[in-house]
Every structure is written in structure tokens, then in C-alpha cells.
Amino acid sequence: MRRGDMAARLRRDGGxxxxxxxxxxxxxxxYITPILQVLAISFTEPEPGLGNYQRIATNLSVxxxxxxxxxxxxITTALALMLGYGLAYAITLASEQARRWWLLCVLVPLWISxxxxxxxxxxxxxxxxxxxxxxxxxxxxxxxxxxxxxEFGIIxxxxxxxxxxxxxxxxxxxxxIEPRLLAAARGxxxxxxxxxxxxxxxxSAPGLVAAGVLVFIFSLGFYITPAILGGGRTLMVAEWISLxxxxxxxxxxGTMMATLLVVTILVTLAVFSRxxxxxxxxxxx
Amino acid sequence: xxxxxxPGWVGRALGWGTALYLVLxxxxxxxxxxxxxxxxxxxxxxxxxxxYAALFAAPDWFASIAQSFWIACASTVLAVGTGTLxxxxxxxxxxxxxxxxxxxxxxxxxVPSIVYxxxxxxxxxxxxxxxxxxxxxxAHGVTGIPYVVITVxxxxxxxxxxxxxxxxxxxxxxxxxxxxVILPRIMPGIVSGAIFAFIHSWDELVIVLFIAxxxxxxxPRRIWDGINENQDPIMAAxxxxxxxxxxxxxxxxMALRRKRDT
Numbered sequence: 001m002r003r004g005d006m007a008a009r010l011r012r013d014g015g016x017x018x019x020x021x022x023x024x025x026x027x028x029x030x031y032i033t034p035i036l037q038v039l040a041i042s043f044t045e046p047e048p049g050l051g052n053y054q055r056i057a058t059n060l061s062v063x064x065x066x067x068x069x070x071x072x073x074x075i076t077t078a079l080a081l082m083l084g085y086g087l088a089y090a091i092t093l094a095s096e097q098a099r100r101w102w103l104l105c106v107l108v109p110l111w112i113s114x115x116x117x118x119x120x121x122x123x124x125x126x127x128x129x130x131x132x133x134x135x136x137x138x139x140x141x142x143x144x145x146x147x148x149x150x151e152f153g154i155i156x157x158x159x160x161x162x163x164x165x166x167x168x169x170x171x172x173x174x175x176x177i178e179p180r181l182l183a184a185a186r187g188x189x190x191x192x193x194x195x196x197x198x199x200x201x202x203x204s205a206p207g208l209v210a211a212g213v214l215v216f217i218f219s220l221g222f223y224i225t226p227a228i229l230g231g232g233r234t235l236m237v238a239e240w241i242s243l244x245x246x247x248x249x250x251x252x253x254g255t256m257m258a259t260l261l262v263v264t265i266l267v268t269l270a271v272f273s274r275x276x277x278x279x280x281x282x283x284x285x
Numbered sequence: 286x287x288x289x290x291x292p293g294w295v296g297r298a299l300g301w302g303t304a305l306y307l308v309l310x311x312x313x314x315x316x317x318x319x320x321x322x323x324x325x326x327x328x329x330x331x332x333x334x335x336x337y338a339a340l341f342a343a344p345d346w347f348a349s350i351a352q353s354f355w356i357a358c359a360s361t362v363l364a365v366g367t368g369t370l371x372x373x374x375x376x377x378x379x380x381x382x383x384x385x386x387x388x389x390x391x392x393x394x395x396v397p398s399i400v401y402x403x404x405x406x407x408x409x410x411x412x413x414x415x416x417x418x419x420x421x422x423x424a425h426g427v428t429g430i431p432y433v434v435i436t437v438x439x440x441x442x443x444x445x446x447x448x449x450x451x452x453x454x455x456x457x458x459x460x461x462x463x464x465x466v467i468l469p470r471i472m473p474g475i476v477s478g479a480i481f482a483f484i485h486s487w488d489e490l491v492i493v494l495f496i497a498x499x500x501x502x503x504x505p506r507r508i509w510d511g512i513n514e515n516q517d518p519i520m521a522a523x524x525x526x527x528x529x530x531x532x533x534x535x536x537x538x539m540a541l542r543r544k545r546d547t
Contacts, residue, residue: 016377
């Protein structure tokens with residue numbers, strides 16, 4: 001009886017399982033395998049063992065790049081959250097008509113090539129760039145300001161990239177806040193500040209945390225913007241890995257850092273998966 | 286929330302400021318692209334379209350645009366074909382195991398592309414796929430699947446599973462159910478996924494930097510070299526065209542969504 005059940009179920013569902021296969025095979029062969037290989041190389045080259053990982057404790061260059069990355073990512077996350085929160089707040093409270101335009105301001109930069117955006121910032125910020133020329137032309141500064149090819153430039157470009165990613169999860173959380181609650185609090189005599197601090201902010205906090213996690217993990221492995229706006233002087237993890245593999249041919253060290261990066265990201269996600277509904281973060285946009 | 290509660294001046298200022306910070310730097314490229322000068326700057330004496338003319342006359346830029354376009358098309362087909370079937374099967378089977386599989390499928394969004402790129406760099410060496418059209422298509426196709434899975438799953442969430450059961454009950458085969466019942470209803474989700482998979486491949490640089498060198502030289506790769514090496518205003522013309530193209534695709538996507546929602 002039971003065996004007959006299973007056979008019937010398999011006959012009914014077998015076709016559906018077959019539909020899973022192409023994507024699953026593609027992912028296993030051409031995504032998971034190369035990544036597992038990266039993890040493996042970090043333990044086997046140049047010689048088997050934990051040698052590459054000992055460098056975290058001993059190698060100054062390794063420590064410096066980790067520290068730089070964490071510092072830049074923390075600053076980027078904080079700024080992107082602050083700006084994104086303001087934008088999400090304005091979008092949430094806007095009228096239906098205005099909201100469409102506000103959303104376009106978020107979605108267009110989100111989808112425009114990261115290269116184009118970095119290029120725009122270089123055009124604006126470099127020594128003979130538009131900002132320096134304007135300021136010099138107006139007689140405000142005598143010498144051009146050093147706005148790019150340093151940490152300042154990296155952060156300006158990265159925050160610009162990350163704000164849309166901060167806005168979307170916060171917007172999802174804020175849209176569930178009942179607007180009549182705010183009007184009611186105001187009607188009962190709360191000031192604007194009190195309504196925000198005691199009603200709106202606590203209700204929007206889950207979205208804030210989700211956005212923070214998302215922006216932080218995206219920032220950690222960011223390559224193009226820091227490489228262009230840092231001009232090779234301030235190295236973040238991704239550019240450092242590329243340098244190890246392409247220029248110095250030190251696979252062991254490069255893959256060790258890549259492994260560290262993936263583990264940090266997965267652990268961060270796991271820690272916050274209790275607070276943040278990951279499925280909604282990635283699945284409901 | 287139509288106007289029941291309006292933001293105060295702090296909220297409004299922060300909102301406007303952020304929106305301008307997001308959008309203004311992109312607009313600044315437009316006047317730079319029509320400069321009459323030979324270097325990146327605002328127009329001095331008048332506007333000129335010479336850099337656009339130079340772009341269309343340059344065979345290497347044109348070849349890169351064509352190559353990027355065909356790679357994006359092929360990898361979109363790969364991602365949409367496999368990703369759509371995958372999302373439908375997960376939705377229909379709806380088990381704990383398929384939930385896990387779906388989460389696994391989102392990995393390319395979470396794992397930084399630099400990690401994948403160095404992995405492929407060595408892995409494709411064995412498969413003899415380095416610097417090959419097929420290699421880039423596979424890499425972009427696999428990393429494009431999550432976008433399709435997300436948009437198709439979202440479309441399926443509002444699809445009544447009983448329709449599928451009714452069709453099966455009346456004797457439709459799996460293929461007929463897919464072609465006549467499910468696919469037509471979720472078409473807007475599939476098109477959205479295709480648009481995002483296309484943009485993903487069209488803009489992708491990090492993987493290409495590692496697995497392609499001479500024969501495959503995509504548009505992002507050429508822009509990357511351009512940014513690092515010269516200050517040719519052709520770059521601004523390319524940037525303007527790219528912004529226009531992406532905006533166009535997004536507007537199409539928004540129109541489709543509005544159609545689906547009504």
C-alpha cells in the first residue's frame with residue numbers, strides 16, 4: 001500500500017523534480033564547484049596546512065587590508081543608513097503620485113552600471129574635475145582639494161552605490177506602519193519629534209537592521225568602485241585579492257582572504273537571520 | 286499614506302538631499318559628453334556631438350558593444366530558461382527541501398563576485414573556457430539565475446495552484462499545463478527577470494576581468510580600461526548612452542508591472 005503510494009507520488013511529482021534539474025546542475029557544476037575549489041586552495045597552496053591562515057596573525061599587509069576594509073565598510077554602512085532612512089521616510093509619507101518619482105530616483109541609480117557611476121564621480125572629484133574647477137573659479141580655494149584617490153573618494157562613491165540597497169528594505173518595513181497611528185499620536189498632543197522617536201522609529205527599526213546587514217555585507221566584497229576611486233592607494237579586500245592572484249600569483253594568500261570574506265558574510269547573515277527575515281530581503285522585492 | 290501625515294522639514298530636507306546626491310552626479314555626465322574640448326570638461330564655447338560621432342566611428346568600441354549585447358542575450362536565455370522552470374518546480378513541490386534549494390540558488394547574490402571570479406579563473410582553465418564567448422555566457426547565465434528565480438517566484442505567489450490541479454485533473458500533460466496554464470499567467474514576472482538578467486550581464490565586469498582577456502573584450506571591460514588610462518570624452522558619450530539604455534529598460538519593466546497589477 002505504502003509502496004504503491006510512493007510510486008504514485010513519484011509518477012505525479014517526478015516531472016516537477018526534473019524541471020529543477022537544469023538550474024541545479026548549472027549551479028553545482030559552474031558555481032558551487034569553483035567556489036569550493038577556492039576554499040580548498042586556501043588550505044593546500046603553497047603547502048598543505050593552515051599556513052595561509054597564520055598570516056592573519058603575523059602579516060602586516062594582511063592585517064592592514066582587513067582593518068581598512070572594516071573601517072570603510074562601517075563608515076559606509078552608517079552613512080548609507082542615515083541618508084537612506086531619510087529618503088525612505090520621505091517616500092513613505094509622500095502622496096501616491098509623488099512616490100512614483102521618488103522611487104525612480106532610487107531605482108535608476110540602482111540599475112545604472114557601477115562603472116558609469118564611478119566614472120561620474122571621477123569626473124566630478126578629480127584634481128581638474130568639475131568641483132575643484134568650480135571652487136577655484138569662484139575663488140573659494142587656491143589649491144585643488146584632494147577629493148579622490150583616497151578614502152574620502154571611496155566612501156563618497158560607495159555610499160552612493162549603497163543608498164538604494166539601504167532604502168528598499170527600510171521602505172518595505174515603513175510601508176507597513178499605519179499612517180493613522182502617526183496622525184493619532186499627533187492629535188493626542190505629541191510633538192513631531194515625539195511622534196518620530198516614540199512611534200515611527202521603533203516600528204521601522206527592523207527595516208533599519210535589515211538594511212544595515214545588507215549594506216554591510218555588500219560593501220565587504222566590493223571591487224570596482226573602491227578600485228577606481230581609491231586609485232590603487234587605499235586597498236580594500238577585493239582589490240587586494242585580485243592583486244594577489246593576477247599580479248603576485250600568490251594563490252594561497254588570495255584564496256585565504258576570499259574564504260575569510262565568504263565566511264564573514266555567511267556568519268553575519270546567520271547571526272542576523274533571527275532578527276531579519278532573509279527570505280523577504282531577497283525574495284519579496 | 287496619502288497625505289495623512291506629512292514629513293517635517295528635517296525629514297524632507299534629508300530626503301531631498303539624498304535624492305539629489307543619488308541623481309545629480311549622473312546628470313553631470315550629459316553636459317560633459319557634448320563638450321567641444323578634447324578632454325573631460327564642461328563645454329567652453331559651444332556644444333558639439335563630435336564625441337558621439339567618434340564613438341560610432343570607432344570600430345573597437347562598436348565591436349565591444351556588439352559582443353556585450355550578444356553575451357547578454359545568450360546568458361539571459363540561459364538564466365531565464367533554467368531559472369523559470371526551477372522557480373515553477375519549487376513553487377509546485379513546495380517542500381522544505383525545495384525551500385533550501387531556492388535559498389541555495391540565491392548564493393550568487395550573496396557571495397562577492399571577486400570570490401567567484403578567482404574560482405572560475407582557475408576552473409575554466411581546465412575546461413578550456415578562458416577568453417571564450419561560451420565561458421562568459423555560462424558565468425553570466427549562472428549568476429543571472431537568482432534574478433529570474435526572485436521575479437518568477439513573486440509572480441507565482443499570486444497564482445492560484447488550484448488552476449494547475451484542475452488542468453491536470455482534466456487530463457493535461459505537464460507540458461500542456463506549463464505552456465497553456467502557468468507560463469501565460471506569470472509572463473510579466475518572466476520578462477522582469479529577463480530584463481534584470483540582461484542588465485546584470487551587460488554591466489558585469491569583475492568576472493570578465495578574470496576570465497576574458499583579448500578575444501572577448503566586453504563594453505564594461507573597455508570602459509574600465511578607458512577610466513584607468515585616459516580622459517577621453519568618448520567615455521562620457523558611452524556613459525550617457527548606457528544610462529539612457531538602462532533607464533529605458535527600467536521604464537519598460539515599470540510599465541509591465543503596472544499592467545500586471547491592474
